[in-house]
Amino acid sequence: MDLTVLVPLVVVTALVFDFTNGFHDTANAMATSIATGALRPKVAVALSAVLNLVGAFLSVEVAKTISGGLVDDAAITPEVVFGGLIGAIVWNLLTWYVGLPSSSSHALFGGLVGATWVAAGSDAVHFAKLVEKVLVPAVAAPVVAGVAGGIATYLAFRITRRATASRTPRGFRIGQIASASLLSLAHGTNDAQKTMGIITLTLISAGSLPTGSGPPTWVIVSAGLAIAAGTYLGGWRIIRTLGRGITDIGAPQGFAAQTSATAVILTSSHLGIALSTTHVCSGGILGAGLGTPQAVVRWGTAGRMVLAWLITLPAAGVAGALAGAVAESGTVGTIAVAVLGAVFGGAVFLLSRRNAVSAHNVNDIPVEPVTESAAPVAGGHR
Template sequence: MDVSVLVTIVVVTALIFDFTNGFHDTANAMATSIATGALRPKVAVALSAVLNLVGAFLSVEVAKTISGGLVDDAAITPAVVFGGLVGAIVWNLLTWYVGLPSSSSHALFGGLIGATWVAAGSDAVRFAKLAEKVLVPALAAPLIAGLAGMVATYLAFRITRRATASRTPRGFRIGQIASASMLSLAHGTNDAQKTMGIITLTMISAGTLPKDSGPPVWVIVSAGVAIALGTYLGGWRIIRTLGRGITDIGAPQGFAAQASATAVILTSSHLGIALSTTHVCSGGILGAGLGTPQAKVQWGTAGRMILAWVITLPAAGLAGALAGVVAESGTFGTIVVAVVGLAFGLGIYIRSRRDVVGAHNVNDIPVEPIPGETVETSGGSR
């Protein structure tokens, strides 16, 4: 297959991943604001989409980390990157369908690393950079955000315990809108750049950009638009899990969780660390729940979420490795990977229509099922 055609296919696939990243991660910024009623669902996702687009133009440090840091760009080809992207998209769609807030970032890294490893060997993966920029932050960031969210929530209840019942929620809801807006902006500065980095890496590997180049303007614009469109559609299944499925969220907890996550994400973007915004926001929400007097945490849901965090890198890596091997075999292999990926995406979409989650029922409270019993939500049985 002609290199320019393959590069075009990779760019389109990268933007599709960026789109899935948008609706997969909308929950990170807006789940708590929707759960507490600070913002109406459709207003929340529209605001988040606009600010994700703006955030995409504020920094390119994370993009440089991906395009010139995690793998040896001289050892891979556009076909390998294509395979890695398909692996990441498959994992994103699967976890979205089951409503698990796994990391789109780690799905991308896992897919890329898996495809690179099988195509060029383990030497093509820069494990030291992977540990420094991905693995260590993956462990530390949710703990830091969770601790900050817990302390902030505890202080919020202490400070406002004598305030009138009518003024306290309103003040925190205003704060939630502000912190959710900042969180969406921070998400754009971090996650949109990952797609920019992948496209830039592809162009470097194809020889259309010199080594160590930053993303061109058209790459920045297209990545920002793609993630904004995905965000606007709203990842309602994951919004429900984060907003209602982990712990009881009120305005004080929502504000504390969002403010803590925003601080962590903006710091990581400035340092060029490709952080998982999902891990940070989920950690902040869990911490906010634990900081609440008489906290109620659904540990079953939290446990499944953490399990998804652990297996995302290897699962996406395996999918990326399989797709990469097939795509690297030639034109026919690339077509096979594309057809299988499209079929998988279509199948997930068709199955999701059997149990629609949208703006109309996103605040129904999911209850952990007991074997043999019908599951009830605040909107009725399922």
């Protein structure tokens, strides 16, 4: 396919991925605030959208890691990037439909690595960089956030144990609004940059930018707008899972989880580490649940979530490899991949309408019943 047609197609597809990243990851910042009632659902996603947009302009270190670190930009083509993006979008839509907070970031990395490997061989994948910048943070970040969230929750209950029941939740809910806002800002600094990096990689592979270039201004603006639009749409299925499905979230736990996750994400963005905000936020919520007196954790949901984490990279890699191989075959192959991707997306959307989750019912029921006996959580919903 002619580059004058292919490159715009890849750019549009990258922005579609960015859009799915936004609604897939809205839960990361706002699930606990919605679950506790600190913010009304529509207000929460609108606030998150604006701050994701602002965050996209604060740094480009993660974008540089992706555009010039994970794969050999001299060995791949726009068709390969296109195939990797289709693989990532397919996985994002599938996990959104079943309500599992898997990593949009790892879906992107998996799709890109799979497509590159098939097209240019294993030598085109920088495995050392992949381990350093993706796999190690994937293990360490949720553990760090979980430990921090657990300690913060325990201290919050210790410090406020003598406070009146009416004043404690209100104070923490105000803190939740502040921490959720900062978390949305941090999400924009990390996740919007991944699409910036992919578009920049495409432009480099097409010869439109020199090797080692950072994202142009128009790329930064378009990626920020796309993730903000997706965030405003609201990924209500995953918001329900994170807010109600892992543990009973009250205002103290929500504040602790969000604050610990924000610290980890902002640090990683500064260091250029493209970690999964989903992993970090989920770890913080789980840690906050465990730090609560007589902790209640729905281990079945947590187990399914971790399983999704483990298979995201290889599953998206296989999808990206297949899509990339077909797209590399020529114009007909590229068109076929685009059509199949659109059909899959449309089918998932239609299926989701059968049991829709929206701002009106996101907090109605927990995903899994609790079997443990536990005392009521301060400021929470039981």
